[in-house]
Amino acid sequence: MHAAGACAWGLSSAADTSTTDLALLDRWLDSGRHASMDYMRRNRGLFATPSAMLEGVKTIISAAFAYRPADQSDRHPLFADYARGADYHKALRRRLKPAATALQEMFPQSRTRICVDSAPVREKYFAIRCGIAAPLRNGLVAVPGAGSKVFLAEILWTEETAIPATEPIPSPCGACRRCQQACPGGAICGDGSVDARRCLSYLTIEHDGDLPEDIPYGRRVFGCDICQDVCPLNSGACATPLEEFRLSPALAATDIESLVALDSQGHAALFAGSAAKRAPLERLRRNISRIANRPADPEGDGGPQKCGF
Ligand code: SF4
Ligand code: SF4
Structure with a gap:
């Protein structure tokens, strides 16, 4: 995954049954804080069901890609940093494709699906769960060394694999506001x-x-x-080492x-x-x-x- 340009990656079991983040999602929806993003409510059930994204999924591989600019010359005064280069949906799919293909070649009976912020996958939850990111007060996650300017993406995989024991990284926010x-x-x-x-x-x-x-x-x-x-x-x-960002x-x-x-x-x-x-x-x-x-x-x-x- 590092060859794909990821600054961090980790493994989670798709059978994980924790619902802590889903309780926060429910409160967010019930209080109307999703504004007009009704697709979040419509997809609420799918967030709890990784198999709806890939039937038979057993393993979720989370990857984080830094997009932080090196300096002001790599920023635009009117556009958010994440949108200043190539569309991350396509760029990350391209970057993850060789890894997904390699998994299928190693386990020919298995299937994979790459998700880049385009499917109802609990991307922040799984990134935290597998120990590559910590939750932040501002609703984002931070990867140690890379901060919060990271894109998250996943490879869903139907093969069961040994999941290393990892402790989620606690939020570093403390008293900071x-x-x-x-x-x-x-x-x-x-x-x-x-x-x-x-x-x-x-x-x-x-x-x-x-x-x-x-x-x-x-x-x-x-x-x-x-x-x-x-x-x-x-x-x-x-800063991002990835040219397309x-x-x-x-x-x-x-x-x-x-x-x-x-x-x-x-x-x-x-x-x-x-x-x-x-x-x-x-x-x-x-x-x-x-x-x-x-x-x-x-x-x-x-x-x-x-x-x-
Ligand atoms: S939550 Fe963050 S991105 Fe949204 S308005 Fe506040 S500072 Fe800006
Ligand atoms: S509370 Fe402080 S450390 Fe946490 S996300 Fe906000 S600014 Fe960053």
């Missing part, structure tokens, strides 16, 4: 979940319609990195003026192969219109995170 204090929307609930209705990541990327007026959006067009940028676990964490030249050459001038063809061309294509042109225009006439924000950039439980 930096992310909660810095979050512009007050979205970090404190129980490891985020209220999407107040989170700039959800609001700028997933939300249709008007934006809440009482949140300082700064110059964020796509996503938000604030709660990660203030996190001490990320200072000194390793560096700032793309096309995005580097993009500014507010060129975004304002985008038509649908330009939008499709600029974001082809990028995770930022998740926000359709109309949503981007809405976000841009908030800031097109604002002076540069001294606090700077937009940052990422996936909203959730």
Whole structure:
């Protein structure tokens, strides 16, 4: 897995019956903090059933890939770090394919499925369970040495294998509240979940319609990195060694003026192969219109995170 570029990887049994994270998911859904992400409620049952993703699955291989920029020159002032390069869904699938193929060649009767944030898999739970990541107050996980700017992906496998005894890494947050204090929307609930209705990541990327007026959006067009940028676990964490997650030249050459001038063809061309294509042109225009006439924000950039439980 390290050959695939993963900064950490580990094994879990798909038969794991813990439901601690599912209780948090239920509270998150019941309180409406998922906002318009109804697919989370619809898929609630599937999160508890790995076999719904791959019949006969026995083993879950979790992998983490760092995407932290090396410095400011590898960031974009308007886009979250995770969206500044290639679309991680495709890039990680490509990176994990040789490992999945090798497993099937070693065990020809077995089957695999690669999941990259596209199927209802408890990716954070299994990354914590197999000992490669620790849960954080801001709803993300941190990998020792790599911090929280990591993508998670899984290979589901129908073969049973020896699972090394690992103790989950406890949350390193302790008394720290930096992310909660810095979050512009007050979205970090404190129980490891985020209220999407107040989170700039959800609001700028997933939300249709008007934006809440009482949140300082700064110059964020796509996503938000604030709660990660203030996190001490990320200072000194390793930068991504993966070329495809560096700032793309096309995005580097993009500014507010060129975004304002985008038509649908330009939008499709600029974001082809990028995770930022998740926000359709109309949503981007809405976000841009908030800031097109604002002076540069001294606090700077937009940052990422996936909203959730
Ligand atoms: S991504 Fe931004 S808005 Fe969302 S929880 Fe983090 S700091 Fe708050
Ligand atoms: S800023 Fe502090 S409380 Fe928030 S995730 Fe980082 S260590 Fe935890």
